Amino acid sequence: MTRALEAEGVAIIARDLTRRFGTFTACDRISFDVRAGEVFGFLGANGAGKTTAIRMLTGLLLPTSGQATVAGHDVYTESEAIKRHIGYMSQRFSLYEDLTVTENVRLYGGIYDLDNRQIRDRTAAMLSRLGLTRAARDLVRDIPLGWRQKLAFSVALLHEPRIVFLDEPTSGVDPITRRQFWELIYEAASSGTTVFVTTHYMDEAEYCDRISIMVAGRIGAIGTPSELKQQFGAHSIDDVFVRLARPVQESPRP
Amino acid sequence: MTRGVRTDAVVVDSVVKQFGQTTALAGVSCAIHTGELFGFIGPDGAGKTTLFRILATLLVPDRGGARVLGEDVVDRLWSLRTRVGYMPGRFSLYQDLSVEENLRFFASVFGTTLEREHDRIAPIYRQLEAFRTRRAGALSGGMKQKLALCCALVHRPEILFLDEPTTGVDAVSRREFWDLLSQLKAGGLTAVVSTPYMDEANRCDRVALIQRGRLLAVDTPDAIARSFDRPLLAVHSAHRYETLRALRDYPHTHTVYPFGETLHYTDARTDVSVEQIAREVRAFLETRGVPRVAGGPRAIESGAGSPLHVESIPATVEDTFMARMGPETAPRSTDLTRPTVPTESTRQRHSSDPTRSETAK
Numbered sequence: 001m002t003r004a005l006e007a008e009g010v011a012i013i014a015r016d017l018t019r020r021f022g023t024f025t026a027c028d029r030i031s032f033d034v035r036a037g038e039v040f041g042f043l044g045a046n047g048a049g050k051t052t053a054i055r056m057l058t059g060l061l062l063p064t065s066g067q068a069t070v071a072g073h074d075v076y077t078e079s080e081a082i083k084r085h086i087g088y089m090s091q092r093f094s095l096y097e098d099l100t101v102t103e104n105v106r107l108y109g110g111i112y113d114l115d116n117r118q119i120r121d122r123t124a125a126m127l128s129r130l131g132l133t134r135a136a137r138d139l140v141r142d143i144p145l146g147w148r149q150k151l152a153f154s155v156a157l158l159h160e161p162r163i164v165f166l167d168e169p170t171s172g173v174d175p176i177t178r179r180q181f182w183e184l185i186y187e188a189a190s191s192g193t194t195v196f197v198t199t200h201y202m203d204e205a206e207y208c209d210r211i212s213i214m215v216a217g218r219i220g221a222i223g224t225p226s227e228l229k230q231q232f233g234a235h236s237i238d239d240v241f242v243r244l245a246r247p248v249q250e251s252p253r254p
Numbered sequence: 255m256t257r258g259v260r261t262d263a264v265v266v267d268s269v270v271k272q273f274g275q276t277t278a279l280a281g282v283s284c285a286i287h288t289g290e291l292f293g294f295i296g297p298d299g300a301g302k303t304t305l306f307r308i309l310a311t312l313l314v315p316d317r318g319g320a321r322v323l324g325e326d327v328v329d330r331l332w333s334l335r336t337r338v339g340y341m342p343g344r345f346s347l348y349q350d351l352s353v354e355e356n357l358r359f360f361a362s363v364f365g366t367t368l369e370r371e372h373d374r375i376a377p378i379y380r381q382l383e384a385f386r387t388r389r390a391g392a393l394s395g396g397m398k399q400k401l402a403l404c405c406a407l408v409h410r411p412e413i414l415f416l417d418e419p420t421t422g423v424d425a426v427s428r429r430e431f432w433d434l435l436s437q438l439k440a441g442g443l444t445a446v447v448s449t450p451y452m453d454e455a456n457r458c459d460r461v462a463l464i465q466r467g468r469l470l471a472v473d474t475p476d477a478i479a480r481s482f483d484r485p486l487l488a489v490h491s492a493h494r495y496e497t498l499r500a501l502r503d504y505p506h507t508h509t510v511y512p513f514g515e516t517l518h519y520t521d522a523r524t525d526v527s528v529e530q531i532a533r534e535v536r537a538f539l540e541t542r543g544v545p546r547v548a549g550g551p552r553a554i555e556s557g558a559g560s561p562l563h564v565e566s567i568p569a570t571v572e573d574t575f576m577a578r579m580g581p582e583t584a585p586r587s588t589d590l591t592r593p594t595v596p597t598e599s600t601r602q603r604h605s606s607d608p609t610r611s612e613t614a615k
Binding site: 144173177183207 | 296297298299300394395396421422423424425426427428429450451452453465494495496498511512513514515572575576579
């Protein structure tokens, strides 16, 4: 079944994917597909199981049961291949502030086994596309936040991954930079890269092609933003989210 | 400066603050009315934290001045400190102390006790009581924010300064937090909040848009949205990225941005009706073949309703913010300018917080 889906351009396939920690089920039989070239938003309240799901999909955590393939590789047996074929960018940590722009790119290129020529060519192309050529020797800490985030995204794409995972990519940036960032995301998606976005910010979710919302370890809803708004009779994804997640109250843990 | 029948809880007059080469505040003036829920809205590095630290008496302005509750923030800092509550942006409670121990500690710093102040914080503390013995560091993001709010309220301040209280917490907790602020406001407290999230503007009575150390606007969220000075069109398209690229080539385009599921478009012409603009934009996109563009699998799925739809819509606070941001960060600018505001790292290096020791990052 999964082979057939891959042939149709499916980047991520999850079937009944489950992870338990002791008696606690963090991820409870979640199933979904993400198509190649799709911008997929992965939402959920704190503690809903998002992080556990992402750790399984990025080859960092073995599932308890169920199946998943990411970029055609099995999460149980091919986690190293998965890591080579995905990119990752987090708002909290992406680039080394004490290294220059070029040094950061070289470091990541080396980690992903690119040769010197590839690194040189791709760095030049990337910096020129971002308008950062003149800042190539600046320390990352000295360039404005918005540029840092655009650079971090481009670095995450340096090894031409099939899927890039973004964790709250635009939080804190000004609204124009944020839109420039989304244009970079759309550009990557239109050239076939799958973009998997997690965010707490529901207006950011509206930029995605499709979103899923995790509630208490399960997928509570999945669809295009307009489909979900229609389904829940809500004006915004924020309303959809609150309706889904509100009944779940935090309980005292031992 | 507004001077009406209302009294002002905060008056900021031409405040300038620099850290080395970077200008955090470049002459900020505004007034916040007593009893208001007031928001400073702007991105990271806009100067929000610097302004909050000055108003909370933790930082001295280089030039200009500010009065809070009628008292100068520099000359009267010791008497002001007992009258203001401040919740810093980074979680600044003792992570190794329990919820209750943190509260008792902050009460004792201000010479009071948890028991004496219980009724003031009861509505919020009630939600935390089940976690009374849990270490603060082990709370969820939303619960941490509620505890920090309790600690900022425990000495019965007359005004609260909350620096980015909703950053990094989930949508449910954010909504609950804003509900709590509305309750506190109903109880007569003046609350000043900062946020990078434009959609939170509507929870405030009035807001100031802040960018690169300057205020872009100060007004009610409604008035700020209405001040947008051009007809605004929303373009719905199943092929969002292709449509965006096509509109970049359209000779009459003033601005075009992705905006959620749609694109927001303004026209460079001022003498053409919005209906005509909408018709012409649609016609242009059709000649560019936009509805028929092969957009891959995502285009097939996302085509809800008609493939192309152009309509006139009211502007939001965020549209106004972008319109007023100025050309130095224009969308197609390729010129990299040096930052004029502190970055996260310089901010941390230069700032210290004498009332709250930070026990963890």
